[in-house]
Amino acid sequence: MRRDARVSPTLASATPEEAAAGWTARLDKGPLSASEQQALQNWLDQDRRHKGAFLRAKAIWQASGRLSALHGPAAPPIAHTTPLPPLPRRRFFAAAATTALLLAAPKPQGKANSLYVTANGVSAPLHTAFGTITLDCYSQLKMGLESSRLVAGRCCVLGRTGMIVKAGNLIFAPQGRLLLSCSPTQVTATSISGSVRLRRHHSNEWWTLNAGSQISLTGNLPPEVRSLLPEEMATQNAWSLGLLEARDESISSIVGTFNRYNQRQLHVSADFANRKLTGVFNLNQPEVFAMAAQTILGARLTQTPQTLLLY
Template sequence: MSDAHRIERSACEWVVRYPLTPAEEAERNAWVAADERHAGALLRAEAAWHLLGDAAPELSAEPTADAAPPRSRSRRWWLALPAAAAAVALALIAPWQEGGDRMATQAGEIRRVPLADGSVTLIDGGSELVVDLRPRERHVTLVRGEAWFDVQRDEQRPFVLDAGRAQVQVLGTEFAVERMGGSVRVSVTEGTVSAWSTATPGVRQVLHVGQSALFPASGEAPTIITEPDAVERRLAWRQGTIALSGETLYEAALRFNRYNRQQLVIEGAALRRQQLVGLFRIGDPQGFARDAATLLDARVEVDGDTIRLREKDLPNP
């Protein structure tokens, strides 16, 4: 158990001992004075206990004629409610657990998740992230895929996102981060963000609304693009569509494969590099494959859960 966890747990133990005797009060005051973190932990524990206080009596037993004095009854009430005790400890400690909360979406699943700090994240299909809300920093790791964040402003606790090749820091704004094929794209839909490459942490880019930064897999400096319309197109998945405006067929296939059991496979280097423009429904990979084949003079082969797009003159394997 970390030091922070021990402090929070000790604060919970002090709260459930109320009312205190004079000797216990002196002991609690000495505990608070021993560490500057103790006072804040005690306040948080008291707040959490207050929230549980209204519901707890409904779960306690009816008093009997030989009921114990109020102080003893209070202690028995706590012992009779282990779920409430766990709830207090969890409410205080869970957001700061080492390692954080892991969230993952399956293909075709788009999940909206409210975070404990008041922020909201929309997680794209086939994505995974870890949220670790620490006392002095809100830290999120995007393991794979893409997520959009509406970050509650908190100037005392910066929101830091780790996407491997790229890092992002905000105080409160809206932005999206995507990991795809070794590269990372950061897009801003409201406010500003500070972004930098892991390879050069001292060189930071300030991105404004409508801007995006592409951090290439090669580790080179990011490319900054100012195209508000392009940012909205890339985030069309929030409305159940995929909007393409010059992306390669290979990139489009990667996007579709996040959402569908049927997976697109592009065969032929030249075909992979072909660019597309259009708006397509996320859940219709076969329809997309037929449209792409018509536009690019390719052929489609469907074999169970695999949809192959092949150059017409490419021989069968």
């Protein structure tokens, strides 16, 4: 009995939501032992908030499972050639969403296999002789035999020796995982793992960007380099894994991101627009997010084939 108590999800330092998540995950593995059942009942009887947290956690777990069944088996994950830093632990209600990517095939335009364009979806990996490039939604990539150029938007590069990627006035030679974004006025590169060498066009001066560092270049101004916290890296890397990572973010902001990636649009009333959530959600499953917001925030949810309304 002491052994069961020691591994019980209801640690003294856990919040009601964290403890409820632990119990829900434990129940999913199989029946409770007699001592575990008694520990759960004791925890539920301690505080009426515990019962509410437990019911919410079970509802979200079950909702996620039903949606997975409705949508069929998950898409196969992308094989990464370099190890990825694990995402920080989050409360269960957000982590319960499946993390499979819904891969969109980018459309080649212009010359064959030269310019790739994405709409509202993350692309499948584009294979080169020296690695892969994955495009974010609403992005453009020009691919050649010797190098590739990010024309607009964002991409994730998994490169090895020989990979060359250009963006704006910068040339990159990544050996590892690199996030790259490009706008008419700025280029930003973040090294997630491994390292990347880079230089300006028409310059022989190379810089090295190690994992956890980010460089931004605006016009002809000196580059800005900074180190990222692990949480920042996870947030910036999330889209390339098919995830949305929110950290005390408003519902309206989260909804805006979902709507960039999905044809089925989310709408939220003014009463809930400024409410905040923290968690990790699947970019391609606005339904799961809407059910989580409904359960956690007490919102009402109205659905049509094209829209999801939280109010």
